[in-house]
Amino acid sequence: MKTFPECIPCFIKQVLDAAWALSLSDEETRIALMEALEAARNADWNLPAPLTGRDMHGITARQQGTPDPWAAHKRLHTQTALDLLPRLQRMVDASPDPFAAAVQFAVAGNAIDLGVTSAHDPDVDRAFAAALQRPLNPDGLEDLRRSVEEARAVLFLADNAGEIVFDIPLLERIGPSKLTVVVRGRPILNDATMDDAEQSGLTRRFTVIDNGSDIPGTWLPDCSPSFRAAFSAADLIISKGQGNFETLSEVQAPVIFVFLVKCAVVARITGEPVGTAIVKRAATP
Amino acid sequence: MKTFPECIPCFIKQVLDAAWALSLSDEETRIALMEALEAARNADWNLPAPLTGRDMHGITARQQGTPDPWAAHKRLHTQTALDLLPRLQRMVDASPDPFAAAVQFAVAGNAIDLGVTSAHDPDVDRAFAAALQRPLNPDGLEDLRRSVEEARAVLFLADNAGEIVFDIPLLERIGPSKLTVVVRGRPILNDATMDDAEQSGLTRRFTVIDNGSDIPGTWLPDCSPSFRAAFSAADLIISKGQGNFETLSEVQAPVIFVFLVKCAVVARITGEPVGTAIVKRAATP
Numbered sequence: 001m002k003t004f005p006e007c008i009p010c011f012i013k014q015v016l017d018a019a020w021a022l023s024l025s026d027e028e029t030r031i032a033l034m035e036a037l038e039a040a041r042n043a044d045w046n047l048p049a050p051l052t053g054r055d056m057h058g059i060t061a062r063q064q065g066t067p068d069p070w071a072a073h074k075r076l077h078t079q080t081a082l083d084l085l086p087r088l089q090r091m092v093d094a095s096p097d098p099f100a101a102a103v104q105f106a107v108a109g110n111a112i113d114l115g116v117t118s119a120h121d122p123d124v125d126r127a128f129a130a131a132l133q134r135p136l137n138p139d140g141l142e143d144l145r146r147s148v149e150e151a152r153a154v155l156f157l158a159d160n161a162g163e164i165v166f167d168i169p170l171l172e173r174i175g176p177s178k179l180t181v182v183v184r185g186r187p188i189l190n191d192a193t194m195d196d197a198e199q200s201g202l203t204r205r206f207t208v209i210d211n212g213s214d215i216p217g218t219w220l221p222d223c224s225p226s227f228r229a230a231f232s233a234a235d236l237i238i239s240k241g242q243g244n245f246e247t248l249s250e251v252q253a254p255v256i257f258v259f260l261v262k263c264a265v266v267a268r269i270t271g272e273p274v275g276t277a278i279v280k281r282a283a284t285p
Numbered sequence: 286m287k288t289f290p291e292c293i294p295c296f297i298k299q300v301l302d303a304a305w306a307l308s309l310s311d312e313e314t315r316i317a318l319m320e321a322l323e324a325a326r327n328a329d330w331n332l333p334a335p336l337t338g339r340d341m342h343g344i345t346a347r348q349q350g351t352p353d354p355w356a357a358h359k360r361l362h363t364q365t366a367l368d369l370l371p372r373l374q375r376m377v378d379a380s381p382d383p384f385a386a387a388v389q390f391a392v393a394g395n396a397i398d399l400g401v402t403s404a405h406d407p408d409v410d411r412a413f414a415a416a417l418q419r420p421l422n423p424d425g426l427e428d429l430r431r432s433v434e435e436a437r438a439v440l441f442l443a444d445n446a447g448e449i450v451f452d453i454p455l456l457e458r459i460g461p462s463k464l465t466v467v468v469r470g471r472p473i474l475n476d477a478t479m480d481d482a483e484q485s486g487l488t489r490r491f492t493v494i495d496n497g498s499d500i501p502g503t504w505l506p507d508c509s510p511s512f513r514a515a516f517s518a519a520d521l522i523i524s525k526g527q528g529n530f531e532t533l534s535e536v537q538a539p540v541i542f543v544f545l546v547k548c549a550v551v552a553r554i555t556g557e558p559v560g561t562a563i564v565k566r567a568a569t570p
Contacts, residue, residue, distance in 0.1 A: 005314045008322070009298040016294055029290045034326060037293070041322045045315065 001249045004265045007049040008040050011056050018057060018189070022069050035059040048246045049265075050217035057189050057216070068187035070161075077162030077190065078199045081109075084124060085165055091128065092169040099145055102169035103258065104131050107277040109166030110159065110241060110260045140279030144238070144256050148174050151236035156181045157211075157218050157248075159241030159259075160189075161196035167240065171206060174238075180207045180230060185223075186214035191243070217247030242266055248282065255282040286534045289550045292334040293325050296341050303342060303474070307354050320344040333532045334550075335502035342474050342501070353472035355446075362447030362475065363484045366394075369409060370450055376413065377454040384430055387454035388543065389416050392562040394451030395444065395526060395545045425564030429523070429541050433459050436521035441466045442496075442503050442533075444526030444544075445474075446481035452525065456491060459523075465492045465515060470508075471499035476528075502532030527551055533567065540567040 015036040019029040036056050043052040068074075088105055095101035108131030112124070148154065154174050158164045158181055171179060181202055184191045192200075197208045212224025218239065220228060231237065237255045239248055245257045245266065261267050261276045270278055300321040304314040321341050328337040353359075373390055380386035393416030397409070433439065439459050443449045443466055456464060466487055468477045477485075482493045497509025503524065505513060516522065522540045524533055530542045530551065546552050546561045555563055 005301055005304070005311070005318060008318050009294050009301055012297050012325075013294040016290055019290070026290070030330065033290060033293050037322045037326045040297075041319060 001048055001246055001266075001269055003043055003045040003047065003049045003052060006263070006265050007052070008043070010263065011040055011043075011049075011052060012036055014053075015056050015059065021073065022064065024063070028063055032059050032063060048217060048219065048249075050215050050243045050247050051219060051222075053217075053243070054188055054215045058214075068193075070187065070190045071195075074161035074190050074192075074196055075199065077160075078165060078196060081162045081165035082200065085168060088128065088166065089169060091132065095132070098169075099173055100136060100141055101132060102173050103136060103141060103144065103279060104134060104277070106167045106170045106240065106258060107131070107134065107136075107260055107279075109163035110262070112166070134277045136277055136279050140256070140281070143281055144258070144279055147236045147254075147256060151234075152178055153234045153236070154179050155230060155234040155237045157237065157239045157241075157244050158183050158192045158197070159244065161192045161200070162190070163241070164192045164196065164202060165200050168200075168202070171202075176206050180209055180234075182218075182227065182230075183208060183210050184214060184216075185210040185212035185227075188214040188216050191216050215247065217243035217245075219247045220251065245278075251282060252284065253282065256280065257282065286333055286531050286551075286554055288328055288330045288332065288334045288337060291548070291550050292337070293328070295548065296325055296328075296334075296337060297321055299338075300341050300344065306358065307349065309348070313348055317344050317348060333502060333504065333534075335500050335528045335532050336504060336507075338502075338528070339473055339500045343499075353478075355472065355475045356480075359446035359475050359477075359481055360484060362445075363450060363481060366447045366450035367485065370453060373413065373451065374454060376417065380417070383454075384458055385421060385426055386417060387458055388421060388426060388429065388564060389419060389562070391452045391455045391525065391543060392416070392419065392421075392545055392564075394448035395547070396560075397451070419562045421562055421564050425541070425566070428566055429543070429564055432521045432539075432541060436519075437463055438519045438521070439464050440515060440519040440522045442522065442524045442526075442529050443468050443477045443482070444529065446477045446485070447475070448526070449477045449481065449487065450485050453485075453487075456487075461491050465494055465519075467503075467512065467515075468493060468495050469499060469501075470495040470497035470512075473499040473501050476501050500532065502528035502530075504532045505536065530563075536567060537569065538567065541565065542567065 015032055019032050036059060039055040092098050092101040112127045183197050184193050187193050194210050197203050202208055211218060211227040213222040215222050235254055237253055239255050239257045242259050242262050245259050248255055257278055257280050259278050261270055261272050261274050267274050300317055304317050321344060324340040377383050377386040397412045468479055468482050472478050479495050482488050487493055496503060496512040498507040500507050520539055522538055524540050524542045527544050527547050530544050533540055542563055542565050544563050546555055546557050546559050552559050
């Protein structure tokens with residue numbers, strides 16, 4: 001999907017939020033905002049928003065003189081999620097429909113604030129309970145269940161660090177024999193990279209590859225030839241998160257999107273309100 | 286007060302909201318946003334935000350080829366407020382402390398959405414009830430009451446069209462003999478101008494002057510010499526609205542600010558949460 005007018009103020013706000021999260025000084029924040037305004041002016045509105053997102057958030061990285069200013073945040077979120085995983089696994093196993101529960105937690109990973117200081121925070125209990133209550137579109141869920149059963153090669157496009165730990169119950173139900181998990185090729189925001197997949201224990205249990213790109217989404221023209229080959233060979237691609245939806249919404253491929261609607265633009269495109277869990281196959285022409 | 290980092294994304298969002306309110310086309314919206322990004326890059330962060338606000342919102346005006354793209358909105362809001370005025374007057378008169386109730390409605394004028402289609406909308410009842418329940422700082426209120434009684438020349442710096450109608454019960458209690466109402470010198474956003482004061486019936490009842498400026502606030506270096514003379518001569522200046530606070534917060538003058546905290550930056554500066562009614566004298570050195 002293309003970039004919408006609402007994306008422009010949202011970009012600038014995201015850079016400010018990033019500046020705060022990274023505790024930039026006032027002067028660093030000012031410079032980051034000035035560069036973000038320039039990047040926004042140069043945005044190509046015919047292309048998906050995550051492409052401008054990369055340019056925006058590269059600024060803070062360059063400014064901090066590190067390729068991965070979010071590394072510490074991501075480590076914290078991964079560790080919190082790993083602390084929560086056994087409880088989450090028990091809840092999925094105890095569910096009347098463990099596959100559906102696994103999908104619900106994979107969607108919820110997008111919404112649970114892993115900036116909490118401890119896995120024993122009462123907010124986590126509320127977030128877990130809410131995850132299991134969030135309705136899934138039954139047709140989308142059955143399509144996903146049947147497609148996972150029938151597929152021989154499943155590509156799972158991961159989203160953020162921390163969140164990928166919450167994908168584990170679903171990844172286990174797909175099974176390591178036919179599954180390849182995909183992370184970003186280079187650090188961008190809190191998106192999961194190979195380092196995060198390792199820290200999350202994913203690389204020990206599943207085949208994990210990277211897509212060669214540092215766009216916070218999956219924009220095929222920017223991805224490596226080897227990833228594009230895997231993308232073409234897969235008979236099911238599960239695309240997690242809104243950034244992957246924004247960049248793949250018009251692709252001709254066997255993609256099922258799994259994400260939470262996070263902004264008014266995507267709400268309009270999907271026809272579902274902000275906060276809705278989407279499990280939906282990409283439209284074919 | 287100076288411009289803060291948070292003002293930057295807020296400016297851009299305001300221009301987008303303005304584009305929507307004015308039903309600009311997609312291409313006009315894109316151009317307005319591009320110019321807003323440029324104006325934001327040129328902002329002087331050492332000066333108050335409303336100065337950049339003028340540059341931002343001049344864009345939509347130039348684009349629409351009219352000095353006052355908000356004229357129709359302002360007329361609608363003024364008419365709705367005039368339809369509501371008799372009910373509001375009765376509520377003030379019936380209050381145990383009519384002066385306090387008049388101040389509460391003057392503050393609430395800032396928060397009541399006059400985009401409602403009718404004065405009989407149930408939202409209006411709720412907003413009126415909320416206005417009378419919003420607590421006022423007792424020291425600020427008593428300072429204002431005493432200062433109004435003792436003053437010989439009161440300058441009332443008005444804020445928006447529509448809102449100024451809700452100021453009428455307070456203006457009446459100050460009394461036309463010692464009161465001068467001040468509006469903006471030229472149209473900017475929905476700020477009240479002489480036209481709006483006329484349509485609101487203010488010019489028939491009170492002395493109304495303009496400040497010669499089209500900044501959505503009161504920035505003395507941009508105001509006319511005649512306004513600055515009136516400002517110096519007044520022994521009480523009642524400054525309505527957040528824009529006037531932002532531009533006058535550091536002035537050395539007998540100013541009492543009356544406004545609703547509308548954003549996180551002003552919340553930090555005032556030490557009061559968003560939504561708080563402020564009735565507070567300008568700090569003197």
